[in-house]
Amino acid sequence: MGSFFDKLSRGMKRSRDGIAQLLPGSAGSEMSEADFLEIEDALILADCGADLAQRLVTRARKQRRQPLAELRSAMLELLAAEDRAVRRPSSGPFVLLVVGVNGTGKTTTIGKLAAMFARDGQRVLVGAADTFRAAAVEQLAVWVERAGGDIVRQPGGADPAAVAFDAVGRGVARGYDVVIVDTAGRVQTDRGLMDELAKVRRVIEKAHPGAPHEVWQVVDGGTGQNAVVQVERFREVAGTTGLIVTKLDGTAKGGIVLQLCERFDLPVRYVGVGEDLDDLLPFDGEDFVRSLIPEESSSA
Secondary structure (H helix, E strand, C coil), X not given: CHHHHHHHHHHCHHHHHHHHCCCCCCCCCCCCHHHHHHHHHHHHXXXXXXXXXXXXXXXXXXXXXXXXXXXXXXXXXXXXXXXXCCCCCCXXXXXXXXXXXXXXXXXXXXXXXXXXXXXXXXXXXXXXXXXXXXXXXXXXXXXXXXXXXXXXXXXXXXXXXXXXXXXXHXXXXXXXXEEEEECCCCCCCCHHHHHHHHHHHHHHHHHCCCCCCEEEEEEXXXXXXXXXXXXXXXXXXXXXXXXXXXXXXXXXXXXXXXXXXXXXXXXXXXXXXXXXXXXXXXXXXXXXXXXXXXXXXXXX
């Protein structure tokens, strides 16, 4: 687990450094009102959101000699949703629907998920239902091959729902352990594309009753409030059950994770901190908070 924390800590360096610049230097002494305002500003700049930042600082004020320790405790409470177990079927493959807009790292994330399941000894099948972007299908095929999985694909322009149905049906018939269904990088404001996503979900259920067992949305950790809008819309249409937050190594906005958990009460399943196959890390709330505000910052 230490190696996971080390990778997460390196990936979160920009967020941590950004917050550290605004945190009071003498965490062990009693803080002034100006100090608390600095903390609030640091959280807002890290994309916690103004309302959440204010609530966190209000909580920290209750412990003036150990405010950062109290702040960390408040953050951990927000991340409690992470403890929810992934819903796995009693028989047949685990069917995972992956959604998200273009540019979030969805394709590479699916490749990393496939690699992770394969390392655990599970047979993985991926359905390439982003059929209107030939480059996306080719990219996904490369990632799945690297991961040691198999792929179901059809010619460009094919019906995404048909690809999803074929993939899940094949996964059931051939005894795969995991079926991951990719979807087009939909813009959440496009009504037609969102209707199509709802259709994909319906045909998956017909191919394997009870599926999809999980719907994970990939969001770019650096997109700020736009990530909030995306999650709100996709949850309504696709029934999102969990989040994967990518590109945390390239942003100083790691506080978006806290804001998403607080607003939507969804668990963060994984975080992405790099481009390698093993740079998708299982999310751990304590490690995340510790990588954002190191423990030594909250000690006297």
